[in-house]
Amino acid sequence: GDDWQAYLRKLYFEETGKDNPSDEELRRFDKGRKSKKKVSNDEWESATDPDSRIGKMKDGRFHLKYKAENAVDLETQVIVSAEVYYGNRGDTHTIEDTVNSAKTHLRETCPEKEVQEVVADKGYHSEHVLDVLQNESDLRTYIPEPDRKYQRTWTDKSPQREAAYRRNRRRTKGNRGRRLQRHRSERVERTFAHLCDTGGSRRTWLRGLEKVQKRYMSAAMAYNLGQIMRKLVGAGKPRYAAVLAERALSRLCAVWEVLTRPGSLLADSPRQQNQNLAIHASLSA
Structure with a gap:
């Protein structure tokens, strides 16, 4: 204090x-x-934001922070779950909550869809995580194993946990596992770039886990709305929609110029010369 x-x-x-x-x-x-x-979270607490935790940032500095985690559908690139946790919680302690949250959201919005595979980076690799996701949740995992300096000992562990570990290793080293990891590094990290960098959610002036969670979820909703707009009209942002409208108008003007050029069929037709031509273009964005 x-x-x-x-x-x-x-x-x-x-x-x-x-x-x-x-x-x-x-x-x-x-x-x-x-x-x-160094100051420990057990000894130190922010007087203005008790929910924040001391942690290392991406640039190596230490700040009071929160931990954001996204669950993304690799096919549609839609954020299924956007969660915010305490900053001192590790990846292996939050992946189960994120997967369960993604299951709940899919069950409420698309009952015919369900989570079948979990693809994550090596920071989420853990024997306990693999055991829970595969044996309890019945999911296929593709989590690469980090380099370790020691040999694993399985004499004090259950056969189910060892089998889950070896199944994950076999899947990760296969062609499908490598392809999914490429999609993950491209599409999942892109969501963090849109939300945290472009969307301005890297830093927050809100205090409290609940308020930070609402702010981050709002940014995720805006990202998903952009994905829907991109599927419908080809533009995920209003500024890019204006660029598309400008391109369409310029092409329309070019076509009109070609049709009315001397020597063209439209210009040589007497009937067309005596008529007032009007082009009505409706552009929706």
Whole structure:
């Protein structure tokens, strides 16, 4: 519950035994510390946002953060589930909740569709995860195994867990597994680029897991709406729809110019010369 200055004063008193140091002494002391600069989530809590957690960002810096996770249909590229978790929860602890959330959303919207396969990166690889997804949820997994420095021991594990591990390895190294991994790296990561970078959801000024979840889900809904618009009219964003309308109008003008050019059939026809021609173009975006 202390602020950073009070926290530094406690550490300064523990190491030096001196009380009431000056600001210059605190800055010099804080700059000279090495391992003690790390702060644990068990010891530290934000006074303004208790749901946030200390974690490492993509650029290597440490901030108070949340963890976003998307479940994407690789065929339609639609986000089936967009979840936000505490920032200190690992990938292997959240994948089950995300898969169950995707199942629920599909059951409510498309009862004829169901989750059959789970494709993820190597950060989600875990014996427990493979065991639960395959043996309990009856799903096929395609999760590559990270490089490990030691040999696995199966004497203290159940045969079902070992069988799930080996089935996942066999599927991942097959042609279908490699193709699905290429689709995952292209289409799933693209959703994060649209939501977090283009959509501005990389940073948030909201506080609380529930509010951050609503904000992130709104961005996912906008992304799915763009996918539907792209299927219907060929443009997923209003700006690109305006570009398509401009292209269509320019082509229409070019056709009209060709038809009315001297020597063309339209220009040489007496009947057509005495008529007022009107072109009505309706462009919807």
